[in-house]
Structure formats: structure tokens, C-alpha cells
Amino acid sequence: MTNHSPTMQLVMRGIVLLWALASPASHAGNLDPLAPNEMARAASQATLSATPTTTSTRRQASTTSTAPANEVLLIERHINNKGNTERLADVYTYDYHTNQTIITVVNLDTNTTLAKHYQQNVQLPLTDKELKRAAELIFNDDEQRPLLNAEFKRITGKTLSDPKQLHVKAFVFHASSLPEQLNAASQECGVQRCAQVLLYTVDSVVFEVSPIVNLSANVVTQNIGF
Known part of the structure; x- marks a missing residue:
């Protein structure tokens, strides 16, 4: 059996690591960041799909009359399920009327809304x-x-x-x-x-x-x- 020096072993491990990073498996889910135009389309779709929510909150009445329009807080790439290569985006929007953070999942390949999730007491950084x-x-x-x-x-x-x-x-x-x-x-x-x-x-x-x-x-x- 050939004995490799510690230096050679490190080199071989590095080669294996580089191969693994370059392999298709390392890009599972196609998670490269969204392009600016994709983010704009995601925000537009999330806005179009927004409908007045009937969710009742304890604080809703105190802000409804003076609340501003919804604010898009963050747009990021949605984590795909294994094998799914669709371009999906998560759009985080704050609804000042109900004081909820709305997470809209948008399919950028079809320009459709896949899901909406409503969360209270979730405050993302200010825009x-x-x-x-x-x-x-x-x-x-x-x-x-x-x-x-x-x-x-x-x-x-x-x-x-x-x-x-x-x-x-x-x-x-x-x-x-x-x-x-x-x-x-x-x-x-x-x-x-x-x-x-x-x-x-x-x-x-x-x-x-x-x-x-x-x-x-x-x-x-x-x-x-x-």
C-alpha cells in the first residue's frame, strides 16, 4: 500500500472538495440569487395578488384609518424542494392595517402566486x-x-x-x-x-x-x- 505524505493527503482532499463543489449535486435547488428584474417581477406579482385580509387582530382597529400602503420589506430566493428547478421567490410585505408580515411565494417561471402566509409579531429590518x-x-x-x-x-x-x-x-x-x-x-x-x-x-x-x-x-x- 502506498503511503502518502501529509502534504499530498491535503492536496488530494482539496481536489475531492473542489470536485464536489463543482458537481451538479452542490447546486441542488438552483439557489443562485434572484436578478434585479426577477425581484421586480416578484414584487409586482405579490402586489397584484394582494387582497384585503379578513384576519382579525387585536390592534387592527387602532391603525386602520391612518395606516399607509403595504411595504415590501424583503425579496429573496425561495428554497426549492429537492429536484425542483423552478425559479421561486419569497416576498415579505408588511400590512400596516392588520400589522402582519405577509410572505408571498411567487413562481417566476409562470408569474403566479403559489402561497401566502400571514405572521404577526414578525418585524423585519426597516426599508x-x-x-x-x-x-x-x-x-x-x-x-x-x-x-x-x-x-x-x-x-x-x-x-x-x-x-x-x-x-x-x-x-x-x-x-x-x-x-x-x-x-x-x-x-x-x-x-x-x-x-x-x-x-x-x-x-x-x-x-x-x-x-x-x-x-x-x-x-x-x-x-x-x-
Whole structure:
């Protein structure tokens, strides 16, 4: 029996691994990422197939009158069953009226909807559109704007005349993260979709106040101090 050196054994193992990765079995399910045009088609199909849900939720009545249009949060490749080579997509959409995340499975080969799943208390990361809306709600709020003006003046010595003078970051806010510091409106966060917003100057100096915005109800609920 031929004895291979440790180096030769490592080389042979590497060759076997490369062969395995290159084999058709390693691409089971055809899981290459969706192309931009496929994502656009998936979003369009998910929107077309959307119908008003009759699902009753505990929070539905409090947001229906002011809730914005549904927001597409994420589009990703659906994991195919073994042997299935169809191009399938999962489209995650947030319904602000019912505060549900809707997962729509779309067949891109046939442009049809295969299934819809409804989940509550599932909050995916905020989209750029939601971040922009949260910032606009803060800047246009009669109670928030004077606070922003004063904080900007304290930090920079200048007058806040344009929202573009500020930088904004935000993340999904859950009431469970600060249960003892929240008012009644903010306690809805998690069931309803909320954002905690961080404001800072162009010099990266962070404001000492961080507004909580209820995106389902289009209102600023309170400020959290640092």
C-alpha cells in the first residue's frame, strides 16, 4: 500500500472538495440569487395578488384609518424542494392595517402566486422608504421640531433650517426592549411596526433624544433620552 505524505493527503482532499463543489449535486435547488428584474417581477406579482385580509387582530382597529400602503420589506430566493428547478421567490410585505408580515411565494417561471402566509409579531429590518418616512414624521411634528431645533443649537451653535443638516439612522423598535420607560402609545411597538430613530449632525455628534415613531399609525409616540 502506498503511503502518502501529509502534504499530498491535503492536496488530494482539496481536489475531492473542489470536485464536489463543482458537481451538479452542490447546486441542488438552483439557489443562485434572484436578478434585479426577477425581484421586480416578484414584487409586482405579490402586489397584484394582494387582497384585503379578513384576519382579525387585536390592534387592527387602532391603525386602520391612518395606516399607509403595504411595504415590501424583503425579496429573496425561495428554497426549492429537492429536484425542483423552478425559479421561486419569497416576498415579505408588511400590512400596516392588520400589522402582519405577509410572505408571498411567487413562481417566476409562470408569474403566479403559489402561497401566502400571514405572521404577526414578525418585524423585519426597516426599508429605506420607512426610514425616510420616519424622519419626515419627526421633522413635521409640532412637538418634535422645537426639540430638534434646540438640540441642534446646543450642539452646533447654529440654527436648524433644513432637515438635510441632520443625518438619520433607525432600527425596528420593540416595546420589550424598554418596558419601564414607555408610555401607552409606545407599548404598542412590536405588535405594531415602530422605529427608534437616531439623529446626529454632519460631524457625527449624536442627539441626546431618540424619537420613537409608530409607522403603523404615522405618529411620533415619545422620546427616549440617553
